[in-house]
Amino acid sequence: MGAIYETVKRIEAAIERRRLPLYKTRGLIALRAGFLLGMVTPDTPDDPLRIAVLKAAAREVLGEEI
Amino acid sequence: MSIKLKVVLGVLASMALSALGNVRLAAWLRREDVEAAARQALRTAAESYADLEQADVEKLSAVLEGVSADPSLAKAFLRRDRPRLLELAGPVFAALRERHGVTHWYFHDPEPSRTCFLRVHAPALHGDVIQRPTFEAAVARQATASGTELGRTAFALRVVRPWTRGGKLIGYLELGEEIDHFLRRMRRQTGDEFAMLVLKERLDEKAWTATRGAARNTWGDRADVVVVNSTADERLLGWQGRVQDLPEGGRVLGLDRGGDRAFVRGAVPLADATGARVGALLVLHDVTALDRGLQDHYRGVSVVVLAIALGASVLLVLLLERLVFRRLERLMARMEDLGARVAGGDYDVAPDAPPPSGDEIGRLEEFFARFLRVVGGALSDLQRRQGRDG
Numbered sequence: 114m115g116a117i118y119e120t121v122k123r124i125e126a127a128i129e130r131r132r133l134p135l136y137k138t139r140g141l142i143a144l145r146a147g148f149l150l151g152m153v154t155p156d157t158p159d160d161p162l163r164i165a166v167l168k169a170a171a172r173e174v175l176g177e178e179i
Numbered sequence: 180m181s182i183k184l185k186v187v188l189g190v191l192a193s194m195a196l197s198a199l200g201n202v203r204l205a206a207w208l209r210r211e212d213v214e215a216a217a218r219q220a221l222r223t224a225a226e227s228y229a230d231l232e233q234a235d236v237e238k239l240s241a242v243l244e245g246v247s248a249d250p251s252l253a254k255a256f257l258r259r260d261r262p263r264l265l266e267l268a269g270p271v272f273a274a275l276r277e278r279h280g281v282t283h284w285y286f287h288d289p290e291p292s293r294t295c296f297l298r299v300h301a302p303a304l305h306g307d308v309i310q311r312p313t314f315e316a317a318v319a320r321q322a323t324a325s326g327t328e329l330g331r332t333a334f335a336l337r338v339v340r341p342w343t344r345g346g347k348l349i350g351y352l353e354l355g356e357e358i359d360h361f362l363r364r365m366r367r368q369t370g371d372e373f374a375m376l377v378l379k380e381r382l383d384e385k386a387w388t389a390t391r392g393a394a395r396n397t398w399g400d401r402a403d404v405v406v407v408n409s410t411a412d413e414r415l416l417g418w419q420g421r422v423q424d425l426p427e428g429g430r431v432l433g434l435d436r437g438g439d440r441a442f443v444r445g446a447v448p449l450a451d452a453t454g455a456r457v458g459a460l461l462v463l464h465d466v467t468a469l470d471r472g473l474q475d476h477y478r479g480v481s482v483v484v485l486a487i488a489l490g491a492s493v494l495l496v497l498l499l500e501r502l503v504f505r506r507l508e509r510l511m512a513r514m515e516d517l518g519a520r521v522a523g524g525d526y527d528v529a530p531d532a533p534p535p536s537g538d539e540i541g542r543l544e545e546f547f548a549r550f551l552r553v554v555g556g557a558l559s560d561l562q563r564r565q566g567r568d569g
Contacts, residue, residue: 137516140523151524151562 115159117167121150123179124171131175138174145170183504190495198488205477205484210434212473213466217431217443220371220464225429225447227365228460232336232358236325238279239338239354243323246271247342247352256286256296256342257349265302272299275354283335283355285309289348290318296350312452313337317351326452327358331383332390333407334358334375337452359408366410370465374409375449376401377458378422404458418446422459434466441470506540513544517551524562526555 128138139150146167171179246252246268255264264286275281284299287309295305316324317339325338337355341348362373379398382405388396398405404422418432429447436442443466449458517528528551536544 136520136523136525138523140519140521140525143522144519149522149524149558151558152565154565 114155115157117157117159117164118153118155120164120167120171120179121153124150124167124175127171127175127177127179133175141174142167142170145173183499186499187496190499191492194488194492198485201484201488202481205480209470209473209477213434213441213443213470214431216466216469217434217445217464220369220443220462221429221431221445221447223369224365224371224373224445224460224462227368228361228447231361231364232327235336235356235358236338239281239336239356240323240325240340242275242279242281243338243340243352243354247340253342253344253349257344259296261297261302261305264297265299268297268299276300280356280360281354282357283337283353285351285353285355287314287339287351287353289350293318311337314339314351314353316452317341321348327449328452329377329381329457331386333387334377334449334451334458362408362410372410372463374461375407375458376404376422376461377407377449378456379403379405381457382407407458418444418461420446422448422456425456425459434470436470439467440465441467503540510540510544510547514547517547521551521555521558526559526562528555 124142125135125139128135143149143151146163146169148163150167168179171177249267251267252264255267268284268286272281272284275284282300285295286297286299288294288296293309293314295307295309298304311328313324313326313328314337316326318341321341323338323340325336327334327336329335334357335355336358337353339351339353342350342352362375365371365373380403384398387405387407388398391397400406401419420430420432425446425448427448429445432444432446434441434443443464445462445464446459447462448456449460451457517531520528
């Protein structure tokens with residue numbers, strides 16, 4: 114399981130914990146990150162730049178560090 | 180700057196320009212109406228002058244007809260008895276002067292001498308050959324001739340009639356009157372003020388100056404013309420144009436607003452019996468009532484136009500807001516929401532799109548819904564395939 118997949122899972126957990134609409138919140142983060150979170154699988158290779166962009170997008174939308 | 184603000188500013192600017200244009204148009208129409216009144220006043224003055232002349236010609240002709248039938252006058256004339264003729268004509272002339280303003284009465288010898296046998300108004304002067312145009316016309320046509328002629332000091336209306344006894348020409352009778360009273364009578368008829376200008380070259384300065392009496396000598400006031408008669412309104416006398424430059428029908432000289440009154444000025448050319456242009460008649464017509472009426476009328480029109488422009492602007496902005504901008508904002512919010520949901524994995528958002536309304540924005544909404552359906556379907560297939568492959 115790659116780090117980017119782990120990050121996606123942590124984002125989804127945060128959305129659920131905060132009772133936010135799942136698809137819309139994921140979509141807002143995806144639009145900011147520049148790729149679809151649904152396409153990230155356990156086999157997706159890690160890319161430090163993509164992980165950093167994803168975390169920054171999640172911080173912007175959710176207002177918390179992932 | 181948002182499109183909405185730009186459109187609103189554009190609409191307001193268009194309406195303001197339109198309203199301004201209408202206000203300018205109203206002002207122009209007002210000027211045109213006042214000028215039309217001035218042209219009418221000029222026509223009326225010219226017609227009034229011609230009517231007065233015609234009426235006085237008829238009056239003098241009737242008097243001539245009466246005196247020509249007097250056998251005692253004819254007898255004295257044929258006997259060349261000037262004292263007797265003066266004795267007979269003098270009392271008649273005094274009555275004509277008193278009642279009808281007749282100022283000249285002549286007895287002329289027939290051709291070939293064509294000399295003046297007697298001036299009843301100036302008995303000491305006689306024996307001179309008469310060459311005035313009206314007399315020439317009567318001789319040429321052997322019929323009554325009339326016309327205004329410039330003497331040495333002023334205009335005079337003259338009527339000359341061939342004098343016959345038993346079908347034989349014995350001479351000519353002529354009556355004349357100064358036409359100073361024309362302006363006073365025209366003023367009474369029309370309420371306008373008048374002044375008569377005559378070219379100096381047609382007058383004798385010394386003789387004219389002598390007629391001024393105690394009044395100021397105004398011969399030098401103007402370069403080429405002199406005011407021979409006026410209904411005494413100095414506002415008339417501001418015109419400094421050339422008589423020769425006036426068009427046949429006259430010219431409106433302008434609108435003067437002084438205090439609470441408004442006047443239009445105009446000038447019509449004057450010709451003598453030969454048709455030669457010898458002066459001008461200046462007219463001052465009071466248009467205060469018309470000017471005020473038009474001012475009120477066009478002020479009302481301007482207020483209505485401004486109110487309509489303002490109302491139309493508000494209506495247009497409200498319609499744009501309701502039909503375009505509010506729907507664009509809703510469409511934008513929906514696109515952001517559905518777009519985010521598709522990006523988040525909700526690939527079946529198309530049914531949430533609003534029903535198409537058929538107008539331009541509705542077609543955009545419909546296109547966007549179809550696009551989401553296609554993209555959502557493609558992403559869904561891709562994700563399923565990825566899951567299978569994974």
